[in-house]
Amino acid sequence: MRKWLKRVDSFFGILLSGALLLVCINYFLPLPVFPILDAISIVVPWFILANVLYFVLCLLLLSNRILLTLMALLIAFLSFGSFYGFTSGDEESLPQEAFRLMTYNARGFNTRGYYEPKNAGEQIVDFVEQQQPDILCFQEFNRTFLPSFHKYKYRAITQVTSGLSPQAIFSRFPILNSDVISFPESANSALFADILIGKDTLRVYNVHLQSYQIPSREFLYANNGREFLKRLNRVALKHRQQAQLVRDHAENSPYPVILCGDLNATPFSRPYRILSKGMQDSFKKKGRQWGATYYLNQMLPYRIDVVLAYPGIEVLEHQNFDIGASDHLPVQVSLKFQGE
Helix, strand or coil: CHHHHHHHHHHHHHHHHHHHHHHHHHHHCCCCCCCHHHHHHHHHHHHHHHHHHHHHHHHHHCCCCHHHHHHHHHHHHHHHCCCCEECCCCCCCCCCCCEEEEEEECHHHHCCCCCCCCCHHHHHHHHHHHHCCCEEEEECCCHHHHHHHCCCCEEEECCHHHCCCCEEEEECCCEEEEEEEECCCCCCEEEEEEEEECCEEEEEEEEECCCCCCCCHHHHHHHHHHHHHHHHHHHHHHHHHHHHHHHHHHHCCCCCEEEEEECCCCCCCHHHHHHHCCCEEHHHHHCEECCCCEEECCCEEECCEEEEECCCEEEEEEEECCCCCCCECCEEEEEEECCC
16 A cells, blocks of 8 residues: 555656646747647646645655655746745835836726626726826727727727727827737737837837637537647647737837737746746736736636836836726836936
8 A cells, every 4th residue: 555655646746746847848948849838837836836735745754756846846936936926015106207007908898798897897997097007008998988088198099990809008198100910810919009208219019919718618628628628729829929929029129118918828838938038027026926917717816917128117116906897907017217
Protein backbone atom coordinates (compact mmCIF):
# COMPACT_ATOMS: atom_id res chain seq x y z
CA MET A 1 0.00 0.00 0.00
CA ARG A 2 2.80 2.43 0.95
CA LYS A 3 4.58 1.76 -2.35
CA TRP A 4 1.35 2.41 -4.26
CA LEU A 5 0.76 5.68 -2.40
CA LYS A 6 4.28 6.82 -3.23
CA ARG A 7 3.64 6.16 -6.91
CA VAL A 8 0.39 8.14 -6.80
CA ASP A 9 2.14 10.94 -4.92
CA SER A 10 4.97 11.00 -7.47
CA PHE A 11 2.50 11.00 -10.38
CA PHE A 12 0.58 14.02 -9.03
CA GLY A 13 3.79 15.87 -8.25
CA ILE A 14 5.10 15.41 -11.79
CA LEU A 15 1.68 16.26 -13.24
CA LEU A 16 1.37 19.53 -11.31
CA SER A 17 4.93 20.67 -11.93
CA GLY A 18 4.90 19.51 -15.55
CA ALA A 19 1.65 21.36 -16.33
CA LEU A 20 3.03 24.59 -14.88
CA LEU A 21 6.32 24.23 -16.75
CA LEU A 22 4.49 23.52 -20.01
CA VAL A 23 2.49 26.75 -19.76
CA CYS A 24 5.69 28.67 -18.94
CA ILE A 25 7.39 27.24 -22.04
CA ASN A 26 4.36 28.12 -24.18
CA TYR A 27 4.53 31.71 -22.89
CA PHE A 28 7.88 32.17 -24.62
CA LEU A 29 7.33 30.18 -27.82
CA PRO A 30 7.28 32.57 -30.80
CA LEU A 31 5.34 30.10 -32.95
CA PRO A 32 1.83 28.85 -32.11
CA VAL A 33 2.92 25.25 -31.49
CA PHE A 34 0.41 24.80 -28.68
CA PRO A 35 -2.07 27.71 -29.03
CA ILE A 36 -4.60 25.94 -26.82
CA LEU A 37 -2.20 26.42 -23.90
CA ASP A 38 -2.90 30.15 -24.16
CA ALA A 39 -6.49 29.34 -23.25
CA ILE A 40 -5.49 26.81 -20.61
CA SER A 41 -3.23 29.48 -19.08
CA ILE A 42 -6.39 30.75 -17.40
CA VAL A 43 -5.75 28.14 -14.70
CA VAL A 44 -2.13 29.19 -14.06
CA PRO A 45 -2.94 30.80 -10.68
CA TRP A 46 -4.48 27.52 -9.56
CA PHE A 47 -1.49 25.55 -10.90
CA ILE A 48 0.77 27.80 -8.87
CA LEU A 49 -1.37 27.43 -5.75
CA ALA A 50 -1.45 23.64 -6.14
CA ASN A 51 2.33 23.55 -6.56
CA VAL A 52 2.82 25.72 -3.47
CA LEU A 53 0.65 23.33 -1.43
CA TYR A 54 2.52 20.34 -2.82
CA PHE A 55 5.83 22.08 -2.04
CA VAL A 56 4.76 22.53 1.60
CA LEU A 57 3.70 18.87 1.77
CA CYS A 58 7.06 17.74 0.40
CA LEU A 59 8.81 20.03 2.86
CA LEU A 60 6.94 18.47 5.77
CA LEU A 61 7.62 14.96 4.51
CA LEU A 62 11.26 15.74 3.62
CA SER A 63 10.58 14.37 0.14
CA ASN A 64 13.17 14.74 -2.64
CA ARG A 65 10.31 15.50 -5.05
CA ILE A 66 10.42 19.02 -3.65
CA LEU A 67 13.15 19.95 -6.16
CA LEU A 68 10.95 19.59 -9.26
CA THR A 69 8.14 21.60 -7.64
CA LEU A 70 10.57 24.29 -6.51
CA MET A 71 12.01 24.55 -10.02
CA ALA A 72 8.52 24.90 -11.52
CA LEU A 73 7.59 27.65 -9.05
CA LEU A 74 10.83 29.56 -9.66
CA ILE A 75 10.44 29.39 -13.44
CA ALA A 76 6.81 30.53 -13.13
CA PHE A 77 7.83 33.51 -11.01
CA LEU A 78 10.65 34.45 -13.40
CA SER A 79 8.25 34.10 -16.35
CA PHE A 80 5.20 35.91 -15.04
CA GLY A 81 6.36 37.85 -11.99
CA SER A 82 3.88 38.44 -9.18
CA PHE A 83 0.19 38.35 -10.06
CA TYR A 84 -0.77 39.96 -6.76
CA GLY A 85 -0.41 43.70 -6.23
CA PHE A 86 1.16 44.88 -2.99
CA THR A 87 0.84 48.63 -3.59
CA SER A 88 -0.57 50.61 -0.68
CA GLY A 89 -4.18 51.69 -1.00
CA ASP A 90 -3.38 55.19 0.28
CA GLU A 91 -4.33 57.83 -2.27
CA GLU A 92 -1.65 60.32 -3.22
CA SER A 93 -2.14 63.77 -4.68
CA LEU A 94 -1.55 63.77 -8.42
CA PRO A 95 0.55 66.38 -10.23
CA GLN A 96 -1.28 68.93 -12.34
CA GLU A 97 0.11 67.48 -15.57
CA ALA A 98 -1.33 64.01 -14.87
CA PHE A 99 -4.19 62.68 -16.96
CA ARG A 100 -6.59 59.79 -16.32
CA LEU A 101 -7.46 57.02 -18.74
CA MET A 102 -10.26 54.50 -18.29
CA THR A 103 -10.88 51.26 -20.21
CA TYR A 104 -14.18 49.42 -19.88
CA ASN A 105 -15.93 46.56 -21.68
CA ALA A 106 -19.51 47.79 -21.21
CA ARG A 107 -21.27 44.73 -22.71
CA GLY A 108 -23.43 46.91 -24.95
CA PHE A 109 -24.78 48.86 -21.95
CA ASN A 110 -27.39 46.08 -21.61
CA THR A 111 -29.93 48.04 -23.65
CA ARG A 112 -32.00 44.89 -24.32
CA GLY A 113 -32.16 43.94 -20.67
CA TYR A 114 -30.68 40.47 -21.11
CA TYR A 115 -28.56 40.77 -17.98
CA GLU A 116 -28.70 42.18 -14.49
CA PRO A 117 -28.88 44.98 -13.61
CA LYS A 118 -31.48 46.16 -16.10
CA ASN A 119 -30.37 49.78 -15.71
CA ALA A 120 -26.70 48.99 -16.41
CA GLY A 121 -26.45 51.73 -19.05
CA GLU A 122 -27.52 54.44 -16.64
CA GLN A 123 -25.12 53.09 -14.00
CA ILE A 124 -22.22 53.24 -16.44
CA VAL A 125 -23.04 56.82 -17.44
CA ASP A 126 -23.30 57.90 -13.80
CA PHE A 127 -20.04 56.13 -12.96
CA VAL A 128 -18.14 57.87 -15.77
CA GLU A 129 -19.64 61.20 -14.71
CA GLN A 130 -18.41 60.58 -11.18
CA GLN A 131 -14.85 59.56 -12.19
CA GLN A 132 -14.46 61.99 -15.10
CA PRO A 133 -11.52 60.33 -16.88
CA ASP A 134 -9.74 62.48 -19.45
CA ILE A 135 -9.60 59.60 -21.96
CA LEU A 136 -12.33 56.96 -22.01
CA CYS A 137 -12.06 53.71 -23.99
CA PHE A 138 -15.10 51.48 -24.39
CA GLN A 139 -15.25 47.98 -25.81
CA GLU A 140 -18.73 46.73 -26.81
CA PHE A 141 -19.98 50.31 -26.94
CA ASN A 142 -23.62 51.16 -27.72
CA ARG A 143 -24.15 54.13 -30.03
CA THR A 144 -27.53 54.98 -28.51
CA PHE A 145 -25.58 56.27 -25.50
CA LEU A 146 -23.55 58.77 -27.53
CA PRO A 147 -25.53 61.78 -26.21
CA SER A 148 -24.66 60.73 -22.65
CA PHE A 149 -20.99 61.52 -23.32
CA HIS A 150 -21.51 64.94 -24.88
CA LYS A 151 -19.00 66.49 -22.45
CA TYR A 152 -16.23 64.77 -24.39
CA LYS A 153 -15.61 67.13 -27.29
CA TYR A 154 -13.38 64.67 -29.16
CA ARG A 155 -14.25 61.09 -30.05
CA ALA A 156 -13.33 58.19 -32.33
CA ILE A 157 -15.94 55.46 -32.85
CA THR A 158 -16.08 52.31 -34.95
CA GLN A 159 -18.17 53.01 -38.03
CA VAL A 160 -21.67 51.54 -38.16
CA THR A 161 -21.06 50.16 -41.65
CA SER A 162 -17.91 48.28 -40.64
CA GLY A 163 -19.78 45.30 -39.20
CA LEU A 164 -17.36 45.29 -36.27
CA SER A 165 -18.14 45.17 -32.59
CA PRO A 166 -18.45 48.87 -31.66
CA GLN A 167 -15.58 50.52 -29.81
CA ALA A 168 -15.16 54.13 -28.77
CA ILE A 169 -12.45 56.48 -27.59
CA PHE A 170 -13.66 59.70 -25.93
CA SER A 171 -11.19 62.44 -25.08
CA ARG A 172 -11.08 65.86 -23.45
CA PHE A 173 -7.93 66.48 -25.49
CA PRO A 174 -7.91 66.99 -29.29
CA ILE A 175 -7.86 63.84 -31.42
CA LEU A 176 -5.61 64.49 -34.41
CA ASN A 177 -6.14 61.20 -36.22
CA SER A 178 -7.88 57.86 -35.71
CA ASP A 179 -8.37 54.57 -37.52
CA VAL A 180 -9.28 50.92 -37.04
CA ILE A 181 -7.07 47.82 -37.22
CA SER A 182 -9.37 45.11 -38.55
CA PHE A 183 -8.73 41.48 -37.63
CA PRO A 184 -9.14 38.81 -40.35
CA GLU A 185 -12.34 36.76 -40.08
CA SER A 186 -13.40 38.48 -36.88
CA ALA A 187 -15.89 41.06 -35.62
CA ASN A 188 -13.27 42.21 -33.10
CA SER A 189 -10.72 44.93 -33.81
CA ALA A 190 -8.43 47.59 -32.37
CA LEU A 191 -9.33 51.27 -32.57
CA PHE A 192 -6.56 53.83 -32.18
CA ALA A 193 -6.44 57.60 -31.81
CA ASP A 194 -3.59 60.13 -31.81
CA ILE A 195 -4.34 62.52 -28.94
CA LEU A 196 -2.66 65.89 -28.35
CA ILE A 197 -1.98 66.40 -24.63
CA GLY A 198 -0.32 69.76 -24.09
CA LYS A 199 2.69 69.78 -26.38
CA ASP A 200 2.90 65.97 -26.55
CA THR A 201 1.04 63.55 -28.79
CA LEU A 202 0.01 60.14 -27.51
CA ARG A 203 -1.31 57.19 -29.52
CA VAL A 204 -3.97 55.20 -27.63
CA TYR A 205 -4.95 51.74 -28.83
CA ASN A 206 -8.34 50.46 -27.68
CA VAL A 207 -7.95 46.69 -28.18
CA HIS A 208 -10.61 43.98 -28.08
CA LEU A 209 -9.21 40.56 -28.93
CA GLN A 210 -11.34 37.67 -30.10
CA SER A 211 -14.16 36.56 -27.78
CA TYR A 212 -14.62 32.86 -27.03
CA GLN A 213 -18.40 33.11 -27.58
CA ILE A 214 -19.43 30.04 -25.61
CA PRO A 215 -23.20 29.90 -26.32
CA SER A 216 -24.22 27.71 -23.39
CA ARG A 217 -23.03 25.25 -20.76
CA GLU A 218 -24.25 22.44 -23.00
CA PHE A 219 -21.67 23.46 -25.59
CA LEU A 220 -18.90 22.55 -23.12
CA TYR A 221 -19.92 18.90 -23.22
CA ALA A 222 -21.07 18.59 -26.83
CA ASN A 223 -19.38 15.76 -28.74
CA ASN A 224 -17.56 14.74 -25.55
CA GLY A 225 -16.00 18.17 -25.24
CA ARG A 226 -14.22 18.01 -28.60
CA GLU A 227 -16.11 20.99 -30.04
CA PHE A 228 -15.20 23.05 -27.00
CA LEU A 229 -11.51 22.16 -27.31
CA LYS A 230 -11.58 23.03 -31.02
CA ARG A 231 -13.09 26.40 -30.16
CA LEU A 232 -10.41 27.04 -27.53
CA ASN A 233 -7.62 26.19 -29.96
CA ARG A 234 -9.10 28.27 -32.78
CA VAL A 235 -9.65 31.37 -30.63
CA ALA A 236 -6.24 31.07 -28.95
CA LEU A 237 -4.59 31.02 -32.38
CA LYS A 238 -6.57 34.12 -33.39
CA HIS A 239 -5.46 35.84 -30.19
CA ARG A 240 -1.82 35.45 -31.19
CA GLN A 241 -2.44 36.67 -34.72
CA GLN A 242 -4.48 39.66 -33.56
CA ALA A 243 -2.01 40.60 -30.84
CA GLN A 244 0.83 40.52 -33.38
CA LEU A 245 -1.11 42.77 -35.78
CA VAL A 246 -1.57 45.36 -33.04
CA ARG A 247 2.03 45.03 -31.90
CA ASP A 248 3.42 45.49 -35.42
CA HIS A 249 1.23 48.55 -35.91
CA ALA A 250 2.25 50.05 -32.54
CA GLU A 251 5.96 49.55 -33.27
CA ASN A 252 5.56 51.84 -36.28
CA SER A 253 3.82 54.56 -34.28
CA PRO A 254 5.49 57.98 -34.48
CA TYR A 255 4.23 58.72 -30.96
CA PRO A 256 4.45 57.15 -27.49
CA VAL A 257 1.89 54.39 -27.12
CA ILE A 258 -0.70 53.20 -24.63
CA LEU A 259 -2.38 49.85 -25.26
CA CYS A 260 -5.55 49.19 -23.31
CA GLY A 261 -8.66 47.08 -23.51
CA ASP A 262 -10.10 43.60 -23.19
CA LEU A 263 -7.59 40.93 -24.22
CA ASN A 264 -9.82 37.94 -23.47
CA ALA A 265 -6.51 36.41 -22.37
CA THR A 266 -4.65 36.35 -19.09
CA PRO A 267 -1.18 37.78 -18.29
CA PHE A 268 0.10 34.17 -18.45
CA SER A 269 -0.63 33.84 -22.17
CA ARG A 270 1.47 34.44 -25.26
CA PRO A 271 -0.85 37.23 -26.61
CA TYR A 272 -0.26 39.22 -23.42
CA ARG A 273 3.51 38.72 -23.78
CA ILE A 274 3.37 39.90 -27.40
CA LEU A 275 1.55 43.11 -26.46
CA SER A 276 3.33 43.84 -23.17
CA LYS A 277 6.94 43.30 -24.26
CA GLY A 278 8.87 46.47 -23.45
CA MET A 279 5.74 48.10 -22.01
CA GLN A 280 4.70 48.91 -18.46
CA ASP A 281 1.70 47.06 -17.06
CA SER A 282 -0.14 49.60 -14.90
CA PHE A 283 -1.33 46.88 -12.52
CA LYS A 284 2.19 45.57 -11.93
CA LYS A 285 3.31 49.14 -11.26
CA LYS A 286 0.52 50.39 -9.03
CA GLY A 287 -2.13 47.67 -8.70
CA ARG A 288 -3.49 46.13 -5.52
CA GLN A 289 -4.53 42.60 -4.53
CA TRP A 290 -5.62 40.30 -7.40
CA GLY A 291 -6.54 43.08 -9.82
CA ALA A 292 -9.47 41.03 -11.16
CA THR A 293 -11.42 42.56 -14.05
CA TYR A 294 -13.59 39.55 -14.87
CA TYR A 295 -15.14 36.75 -12.80
CA LEU A 296 -15.62 33.40 -14.53
CA ASN A 297 -19.00 31.99 -13.54
CA GLN A 298 -19.22 35.04 -11.24
CA MET A 299 -16.73 33.33 -8.91
CA LEU A 300 -13.18 32.88 -10.22
CA PRO A 301 -11.22 36.16 -10.56
CA TYR A 302 -9.16 36.90 -13.67
CA ARG A 303 -7.32 39.93 -15.02
CA ILE A 304 -8.01 40.15 -18.74
CA ASP A 305 -8.48 43.94 -19.08
CA VAL A 306 -5.17 45.82 -19.07
CA VAL A 307 -3.43 49.15 -19.56
CA LEU A 308 0.07 48.93 -21.03
CA ALA A 309 2.14 52.10 -21.28
CA TYR A 310 5.22 53.12 -23.25
CA PRO A 311 8.30 53.43 -20.95
CA GLY A 312 8.36 57.22 -21.43
CA ILE A 313 5.01 57.49 -19.62
CA GLU A 314 4.95 57.32 -15.83
CA VAL A 315 2.22 55.24 -14.15
CA LEU A 316 1.00 57.12 -11.08
CA GLU A 317 -2.13 55.20 -10.10
CA HIS A 318 -4.14 52.09 -11.00
CA GLN A 319 -7.70 51.40 -9.85
CA ASN A 320 -10.30 48.71 -10.49
CA PHE A 321 -13.97 49.48 -9.79
CA ASP A 322 -16.53 46.81 -8.94
CA ILE A 323 -19.68 48.62 -10.05
CA GLY A 324 -21.46 45.47 -11.27
CA ALA A 325 -22.88 47.05 -14.44
CA SER A 326 -21.13 44.66 -16.86
CA ASP A 327 -19.44 41.28 -16.81
CA HIS A 328 -16.14 43.23 -16.84
CA LEU A 329 -14.86 45.77 -14.34
CA PRO A 330 -13.61 49.19 -15.43
CA VAL A 331 -9.92 50.01 -15.00
CA GLN A 332 -8.71 53.58 -14.52
CA VAL A 333 -5.09 54.73 -14.44
CA SER A 334 -3.40 58.05 -13.81
CA LEU A 335 -0.42 58.82 -16.04
CA LYS A 336 1.96 61.56 -17.02
CA PHE A 337 4.77 62.04 -19.50
CA GLN A 338 8.12 61.58 -17.80
CA GLY A 339 10.10 64.76 -17.30
CA GLU A 340 7.01 66.90 -16.85
